[in-house]
Amino acid sequence: MLRIEELSYEIKGHRVLKDVSLQVRKGEVVALLGANGAGKSTLMRLISGELKPSSGNITLLDKRIDKYDNKRLAQGRAMLSQQHAISMAYTVKELVVMGRYPHFQSSPSLKDWKIVQETMDICGVTDFADRIYLSLSGGEQQRVQLARVLSQLWDNPDALLLLDEPISALDLHYQQKVLSIAKNLSRQGFMVLVILHDINMASLYADRIIMLKNGRKWLDGTPNEVLNNKNIYTIFSVESSISLDNHSLKPHIFFKEMQIEPPFFNSSLQTPAPAEDSWSANHTQI
């Protein structure tokens, strides 16, 4: 189990994360939702070890993550980040093999190659295994990175998989596929924590949803418990209506169109006038 206790993170006197406690159990997909700047990515980076918490504890399988040996931890925890800054011309296969680095000393074993092949197959990147990563489209690059991250944990069902907006660059098919892979891996014991912006996807694939607001944990529960129009308005300031999907019995959210009059955001349009008038006025001046 991943257990987070009263975790806080402060940067330059500004508290980005405030006393957040949560758990991700084995076999569970937990979606992390919240507005921009709510602290989702910071929480993810604290769990991944990239940032050090100001206070609080993170334990993985009953052991504090800072007590783990680097390599041992890498065999049981992986993260797919939002941004990938690669400047060298690696091939797709070379990158996916890097996921196996915590498992071999100098060169990959047959088992490592088998895992690399499987993860490339499931992520649909086998066809361009020998192409240069930098020449691929954004969505394809994201799938390559996912294959790499999956290959890191493939043979360890006790592992923690952290996904930071894994589907934002993907087409509809792969959005579903990636979340389906995550969910089905969790059924084998994996712990999955995923940041999502698509609330309907979260409803469909997550076992539990945690909503953050202003650095605090606001809500924590199953999709049916937390997804209602009041909560969604509290977190995202958008109006919605909810209906229960007959097939999945999960809530489905419909958003209402947001209306903002131009004078509210564009001061040069102070007095809205009919379009035809302003057009003729401009042209008579010329």
Next chain:
Amino acid sequence: MVLKQRIILVVLFITMVITAIIALGLGAFNIPINEVFNALTDKIGFSQNATADEMYADVLFAIRMPRVLLGMLVGAALGISGAAIQGIFRNPLSEPGLIGISAGASLFAVLIIAFETLLFVGLSELLGYYLLAFGAFVGAGLTAFVVYQLSKKDGRPNITTMLLAGIAINALAGALTGLMTYMATEQQLRTITFWMLGSLGGATWENLRAIFPFILLPLISLPFFGKALNAFSLGEEQAALLGINTDYTKRWVVLFSTLAVGASVAVSGIIGFIGLLVPHTVRLLGGVDYKYVLTGSMLLGAMILTLADVLSRTLVAPIELPIGVITALLGTPVFLYILIKENK
């Protein structure tokens, strides 16, 4: 490492050895290739019927061989440290020369030359020839440290700041070295010029011995960082998530590279472009996997510098061109070609 990369490494090794043997024969005084072989087999006790001409053997062992060996060592050191520094900074443009490490090394060496009789008398007696090598190494290390610290933004090296810091340090070192030339005596001036343009002319068995351990250590150790540097290409955070000890990697790779560059500059002055071009060429030949690029850059660096040295000795023989001039003259067009090709 894939089969193709292994084959390239074997081919590079064989070509390097052949280049070295040819280089042993060429110069202001040419030694026929069969005499080179005779002398070599004589030396290691495999002499058959023919015995080597004594004059040829003398030139070969006293002058040519230390020079070729020094060229190979320095070339290998510059090549591999160029590749390693590029790996740490995650940028194919960050070469020890470009970010000021070589300039820092030469500045300290020039300072020691200029002030040796004034300030470093005790040290000079104690360390002898090692003083210069030590000074160059300290200069290289300090520069690497300063550039790295200056370029850090939110805990990560920022490439733009790093290159700008390199430019600043190059300019400062240039200015101070220029100042030294005003204060220097005739003899010191000649030594300083030698430092600025680079030359293998000072090759003797003695200084070869002096730098050998400093270069051998990085040459043996750096290839072991191939896996870690590959992981670094994903970003420092991902490298850490893959179980790589990033602080350890940064510390040792920069230290070993600085050691190699410092020792090279100490005996041969600033030889530009090798650290930039060699890894680039190795990547173009067989890919970017650092497990291959590090060893490949070592072999190709040794080969190219040996070749450049042959040119510097033979183009306008008996006068020697500074080797830094040759590498820059050959390197610039190749570098521009790479830039244009990458932009397309």
